[in-house]
Amino acid sequence: MVLDIPPRTCMIDRSGHEVWRQLNEARCRIFHSSSRHQTDGVFRALTEQRVRTPWIEALRKQQAEGTAPGQTSGKQEVPSHRSLAPKRMEDSYHSVILPLAQDPWLLDTYLNSSGHIRLGTIFMDLDALSGVIAYKHTGEDVTTVTASCDRIVINHPLTEICDLELSGQVTYATGRSSLEISMQVAKAPKDGERIRNEDILLSCTFTMVSLDPGTKKPVPVNPLIVETPEEKRLYALGERNSEIRKQRKQTALIKYTPNDLESDLIHAFWQKQLQFHDPYDELRKPDNVHFMDTTRLRTATIMQPQNRNRHHFMIFGGFLLKQTFELAFTTAAAFAHARPTFVSLDPSTFQNPVPVGSILYLTATVVYTDPPLIGAPGEQFDAESKYTRVQIRVDSKVRDVEHGRSKPTGQFNYTFNVEKNIRVMPRTYQEFMMYLDARRRAEQVKESVKEDEIGLSPKAAEQSVTE
Numbered sequence: 001m002v003l004d005i006p007p008r009t010c011m012i013d014r015s016g017h018e019v020w021r022q023l024n025e026a027r028c029r030i031f032h033s034s035s036r037h038q039t040d041g042v043f044r045a046l047t048e049q050r051v052r053t054p055w056i057e058a059l060r061k062q063q064a065e066g067t068a069p070g071q072t073s074g075k076q077e078v079p080s081h082r083s084l085a086p087k088r089m090e091d092s093y094h095s096v097i098l099p100l101a102q103d104p105w106l107l108d109t110y111l112n113s114s115g116h117i118r119l120g121t122i123f124m125d126l127d128a129l130s131g132v133i134a135y136k137h138t139g140e141d142v143t144t145v146t147a148s149c150d151r152i153v154i155n156h157p158l159t160e161i162c163d164l165e166l167s168g169q170v171t172y173a174t175g176r177s178s179l180e181i182s183m184q185v186a187k188a189p190k191d192g193e194r195i196r197n198e199d200i201l202l203s204c205t206f207t208m209v210s211l212d213p214g215t216k217k218p219v220p221v222n223p224l225i226v227e228t229p230e231e232k233r234l235y236a237l238g239e240r241n242s243e244i245r246k247q248r249k250q251t252a253l254i255k256y257t258p259n260d261l262e263s264d265l266i267h268a269f270w271q272k273q274l275q276f277h278d279p280y281d282e283l284r285k286p287d288n289v290h291f292m293d294t295t296r297l298r299t300a301t302i303m304q305p306q307n308r309n310r311h312h313f314m315i316f317g318g319f320l321l322k323q324t325f326e327l328a329f330t331t332a333a334a335f336a337h338a339r340p341t342f343v344s345l346d347p348s349t350f351q352n353p354v355p356v357g358s359i360l361y362l363t364a365t366v367v368y369t370d371p372p373l374i375g376a377p378g379e380q381f382d383a384e385s386k387y388t389r390v391q392i393r394v395d396s397k398v399r400d401v402e403h404g405r406s407k408p409t410g411q412f413n414y415t416f417n418v419e420k421n422i423r424v425m426p427r428t429y430q431e432f433m434m435y436l437d438a439r440r441r442a443e444q445v446k447e448s449v450k451e452d453e454i455g456l457s458p459k460a461a462e463q464s465v466t467e
Contacts, residue, residue: 001249008466043106045096046128046238050305055305058312061146073202077142084175085366086225092137094183095167096129097188117161117341117466120322120329122185122202123152127318129166130206131183131310137170138221142210145353146317147178149412150241151445152204152345155184156197157464163188165195170224171205171231172238177218180238181206201466204345205241205369212215213311244444248347253433261376262436268374271355289373289423290335292431295366303398305356319395320410321345324362328392328414329467335390337422342467343389348412356456358398361410367393367431368438373423388422389436391415406464413441 100107100117112118127146134144149180168183178185183206210221258266278284299325309316325345331342354360368391371381392414399406427433 008434017137024030024076043096043098043125043128046125046132052310054307055312059305062313070344075214075318076212078212078219080220081138083140083197084220084447087137087222088169088225089169089171089229089231092133093167093169094129094133094136095165095454096099096125098125098164098166101161102165107161109322112467115465117158119467120164120325122164122466123168123321123325123390124318124344125166125320126152126168126183126185126204127206129168129183129249131181131316133168133170133181134179134208134210135329137173138210141213142219143213143216143222144208144210145208146350147208148245148347148349149321149345150180150205150207150347151277152202154202154342154344154464154466155200155444158187158201158466159464161465165189166203172242174364175220175223177211177220178207178209179221180241181208182234182237198351205238206239207245207385225288242414245347249419253437258433258436262439265376265436266432269426269432272374272425285425288421289425290369292365292426292435293428294447295335295424297327297334297364299327299362301360301362303354303356303358303360308356313356315356315360317350320350320354320360321358321412322394324364324394324410324412327362327364328412329416331366331392332390332414332418334415335366335419336388336422338418338420340390340418340467341464342415343415344445345390346391346415346445348410350410352407352409354398354409355400358400361397361399362394363396363404364392364394365434367391367434368442369422369424370442371423372439373425386419386421388418388420389415390418390422390424393434393438413438414447415442 011091098106100110110117110121130146132146138144154287164185165382166183166185168181171182172180182203184203185201186195187201189195189199210219211217212219226232255405257263262411275281276281301317307315307319329342370391371383371385375381394412394414396409396412398408398409424435426432
């Protein structure tokens with residue numbers, strides 16, 4: 001950068017040649033900017049594992065070959081002699097230290113306007129870490145994609161800005177195409193020390209699927225060797241999560257009608273709506289009750305190559321997690337007019353890949369509140385509680401810019417606590433189905449949290465320096 005000062009500037013001072021010399025030196029002095037500290041929301045140690053080829057090189061190669069972005073060869077590319085020998089959990093273990101307390105410029109990319117750590121950026125890191133772990137287990141011959149996030153749960157509040165350790169390993173793999181990865185984020189321990197249970201900020205599990213790069217068909221992965229009691233416990237959790245996914249498919253509302261209890265709940269809501277509008281009934285909709293359709297927020301974003309995955313032409317799952325989380329957070333805040341605190345990312349699915357250059361449409365809706373406006377027969381809850389647990393469903397779809405084709409890409413379910421007595425009320429059949437699906441998820445999460453003895457009280461969550 002050259003500082004351009006017009007020659008006539010020297011006439012403002014009568015000190016003569018000295019001023020002239022200094023100004024001329026200033027005019028030709030070269031200034032160098034300091035090295036970049038910013039990242040795209042994913043820590044450098046993980047970004048390097050994800051993006052190995054500059055975008056311009058990948059684009060030129062694709063143009064030279066005359067192929068469409070993401071187009072496959074159609075031929076099997078996984079070697080037939082690929083080893084599928086069982087592996088240990090520790091073989092895939094990987095950890096990264098995020099030096100937030102040491103590097104203020106790095107911290108700058110992880111903070112929001114109120115000084116809280118943006119969990120969406122942590123979710124990006126976790127998805128990138130899950131990819132590193134998956135490839136340590138499967139090898140580089142396969143394509144591994146995120147199929148679902150079974151849960152992300154806050155274990156303990158983070159009360160100060162500190163270095164964080166992100167770590168995880170494959171904890172469930174039977175030899176078929178899918179594998180489950182368990183990860184955690186905790187305060188980075190000092191040298192020679194181990195992480196204490198109370199230092200664990202959050203834990204999560206991701207399900208990954210391995211595909212043949214040429215055919216995009218599932219391929220088998222190495223099964224796990226389970227030896228120690230702790231490994232057996234983690235493996236059993238993976239089996240439980242797999243069973244829950246199967247049960248959810250078998251009873252999905254898209255295929256099956258609501259059960260008797262849920263039908264009674266729909267009828268009770270319908271009766272309540274009639275009361276609200278009956279001119280001969282004094283009951284009217286309370287101010288803290290909001291119809292579901294009034295809670296929706298939508299966004300549209302073009303997908304840029306800076307957020308691509310290691311296969312160049314698709315957006316990596318962590319970016320979708322960040323985008324959906326921040327929209328869900330905004331929706332909860334707009335609904336309650338209070339600062340939400342994150343509780344969990346409930347079981348969520350990635351349905352289709354998101355190509356670079358496409359447009360991503362997100363729709364967030366408040367689909368369930370706990371305590372509810374109307375409980376199921378026999379259900380007990382504190383209707384006067386000053387805290388409300390709000391579940392946000394974010395539906396995503398992607399549209400091809402050139403052809404206008406669209407397809408769903410995933411559904412993400414976030415739960416937040418707000419310090420407000422507020423309720424959501426469905427009033428169409430579609431909204432009733434969304435409400436019941438969210439209610440089922442809430443019940444499943446309650447059970448798993450109770451079994452694992454994790455989760456925060458609303459008051460404790462408010463003390464955390466995370467969103």
